[in-house]
Amino acid sequence: MREERRATWARWGTPEQAKPLPEAVAGLLKQVFDVTPPGPVTVLDAVSAPAPALAEMALAALVAVVGAEHVGTEAAERALHASGKSTPDLFHQRTGELPALPAAVVAPADHEQVLAVLAVCAEHRLAVVPFGGGTSVVGGLAPEADGYLTLDLRRLDRLVAVDPVSRTAVLQAGLPAPRADELLAEHGFTLGHVPQSYEYATIGGFAATRSSGQASAGYGRFDDMVVGLTVATPRGTISTGRAPASSAGPDLRRLFLGSEGAFGVIIDVTVRVRPLAAQRHYEGWRFESFTDGAAAARRLAQDGPRPTVLRLSDEVETMLGAAGRGRGDGGCLLVVGHEGASVEHAVAQTAAVLRECGGQELGPEPGEQWAAHRFDAPYLRDALLDAGAFAETLETAAFWSALPGLYDAVREALFAALPVPSMVLCHVSHVYETGASLYFTVVTAYGDEPVARWQRAKAAANDAIIAAGGTISHHHGVGTEHRDWFAQEIGPLGVDVLRAVKRELDPAGVLNPGILVP
Numbered sequence: 001m002r003e004e005r006r007a008t009w010a011r012w013g014t015p016e017q018a019k020p021l022p023e024a025v026a027g028l029l030k031q032v033f034d035v036t037p038p039g040p041v042t043v044l045d046a047v048s049a050p051a052p053a054l055a056e057m058a059l060a061a062l063v064a065v066v067g068a069e070h071v072g073t074e075a076a077e078r079a080l081h082a083s084g085k086s087t088p089d090l091f092h093q094r095t096g097e098l099p100a101l102p103a104a105v106v107a108p109a110d111h112e113q114v115l116a117v118l119a120v121c122a123e124h125r126l127a128v129v130p131f132g133g134g135t136s137v138v139g140g141l142a143p144e145a146d147g148y149l150t151l152d153l154r155r156l157d158r159l160v161a162v163d164p165v166s167r168t169a170v171l172q173a174g175l176p177a178p179r180a181d182e183l184l185a186e187h188g189f190t191l192g193h194v195p196q197s198y199e200y201a202t203i204g205g206f207a208a209t210r211s212s213g214q215a216s217a218g219y220g221r222f223d224d225m226v227v228g229l230t231v232a233t234p235r236g237t238i239s240t241g242r243a244p245a246s247s248a249g250p251d252l253r254r255l256f257l258g259s260e261g262a263f264g265v266i267i268d269v270t271v272r273v274r275p276l277a278a279q280r281h282y283e284g285w286r287f288e289s290f291t292d293g294a295a296a297a298r299r300l301a302q303d304g305p306r307p308t309v310l311r312l313s314d315e316v317e318t319m320l321g322a323a324g325r326g327r328g329d330g331g332c333l334l335v336v337g338h339e340g341a342s343v344e345h346a347v348a349q350t351a352a353v354l355r356e357c358g359g360q361e362l363g364p365e366p367g368e369q370w371a372a373h374r375f376d377a378p379y380l381r382d383a384l385l386d387a388g389a390f391a392e393t394l395e396t397a398a399f400w401s402a403l404p405g406l407y408d409a410v411r412e413a414l415f416a417a418l419p420v421p422s423m424v425l426c427h428v429s430h431v432y433e434t435g436a437s438l439y440f441t442v443v444t445a446y447g448d449e450p451v452a453r454w455q456r457a458k459a460a461a462n463d464a465i466i467a468a469g470g471t472i473s474h475h476h477g478v479g480t481e482h483r484d485w486f487a488q489e490i491g492p493l494g495v496d497v498l499r500a501v502k503r504e505l506d507p508a509g510v511l512n513p514g515i516l517v518p
């Protein structure tokens with residue numbers, strides 16, 4: 001029986017799924033940060049909200065399109081859809097200091113209903129926010145609009161077609177990732193897209209944010225898997241992707257990948273699929289320093305063999321991970337995973353390269369441990385928040401030559417903006433021939449106004465990223481939170497191009513106002 005995956009309140013998982021902090025980490029928190037648990041979390045049923053400011057006519061038109069049972073106007077339903085899952089989002093839910101709630105949550109059944117809802121929104125000048133799994137961490141679900149509608153895509157949850165000859169599948173946008181994999185597995189295929197938000201995020205969300213997963217070294221980023229898209233806009237529908245490759249003008253797929261609901265609503269995605277892996281092998285390697293480990297990762301990314309998973313923790317992250325497992329080896333941990341029809345040869349070749357690069361073989365245990373706990377971090381964030389510690393992440397990417405400078409610049413900016421003591425952990429999360437991404441985790445005590453303080457630290461880190469030549473986001477997207485730095489990254493002409501596209505597709509300006517497009 002399939003488990004229903006819906007947005008949860010004030011935490012990542014449900015309270016029943018809560019994971020305790022490892023004893024050593026809890027001890028460290030008490031000792032270093034002297035944290036005390038905060039007050040009780042606001043209960044969802046206690047959330048009150050003014051009656052939705054939705055014109056009678058608009059409400060009646062929406063009900064006529066999707067049916068009354070698919071238009072939610074209760075405070076709890078609206079509150080659940082008012083934000084994503086960044087730590088500030090969780091804080092607002094925990095304290096009950098919520099942002100503006102949507103006027104209603106509408107769940108269309110199909111493409112035609114999405115087009116009809118968009119027409120109602122355009123006619124009534126009602127802002128509309130596509131909602132997939134609700135896991136955005138960049139304010140992608142909180143538009144700058146007085147009153148808006150949430151378009152929940154959960155009913156678009158079918159595997160439409162599989163083409164085993166071409167190895168492609170058409171998946172509807174509202175499919176949660178685990179369900180998509182379950183349906184593909186019935187045909188012997190997998191997506192191979194495993195972000196840490198896997199349990200809740202959807203196919204449409206992955207495409208709309210150009211997501212990247214833990215196995216992207218081997219399977220590629222989500223935007224590389226997409227061979228076609230159907231997008232509903234207030235002006236009608238656009239379908240892209242007739243062939244595996246094309247020289248027929250600019251690639252319109254790329255216009256909608258990463259468009260974060262600002263240009264249209266993704267209805268379905270045609271993706272390249274791979275056969276389910278018959279073999280898998282995960283292992284750990286120790287490097288003396290982050291620099292040595294990064295050099296080894298670069299060697300594999302550039303000269304091969306390319307593992308399916310390649311992930312390098314810096315000294316602090318390695319130390320904390322080891323402390324959680326009651327060990328302390330020092331150095332930096334590189335997790336290497338191979339998946340495929342037959343992995344023996346690749347495992348041996350990879351080992352030869354890593355040995356040559358000065359790596360010390362730790363065997364399968366650290367790799368298997370990582371794989372077994374690959375989805376734990378957001379549950380541990382809940383436990384940290386329960387304990388009174390603030391934990392949040394940020395990520396970027398740069399070419400290999402700029403990576404060491406970027407690493408130093410972000411750490412310096414964060415330490416300068418955060419109170420003492422604070423912890424900044426980092427890992428290389430994705431590798432490419434030409435560069436890699438860096439994923440930072442920050443842990444500090446709540447203190448006064450933790451959200452405002454984090455926003456100052458994040459702004460300082462964002463400035464440092466742009467100055468050091470990194471991108472403002474490698475996989476979380478732009479939303480509202482990265483928008484100003486995104487504008488710096490693409491320049492005024494780039495911003496004008498995006499605005500022109502939006503004007504053409506969304507003349508009334510109702511799609512996700514304030515998100516992505518400056």
Ligand SMILES: Cc1cc2nc3c(=O)[nH]c(=O)nc-3n(C[C@H](O)[C@H](O)[C@H](O)COP(=O)(O)OP(=O)(O)OC[C@H]3O[C@@H](n4cnc5c(N)ncnc54)[C@H](O)[C@@H]3O)c2cc1C
Binds near residue numbers: 207214
């Ligand atoms: C704990 C945690 C871990 C994460 N780990 C990763 C990770 O490893 N890799 C990664 O890439 N990201 C990660 N993220 C970020 C997030 O999960 C991704 O951005 C994901 O792709 C969003 O999918 P979603 O279905 O939840 O989209 P939502 O959060 O619902 O929406 C994201 C944005 O896309 C728009 N949108 C959603 N669906 C559609 C659609 N059908 N058509 C048009 N626009 C749409 C929304 O309006 C919004 O602006 C993580 C987030 C959390 C909270």
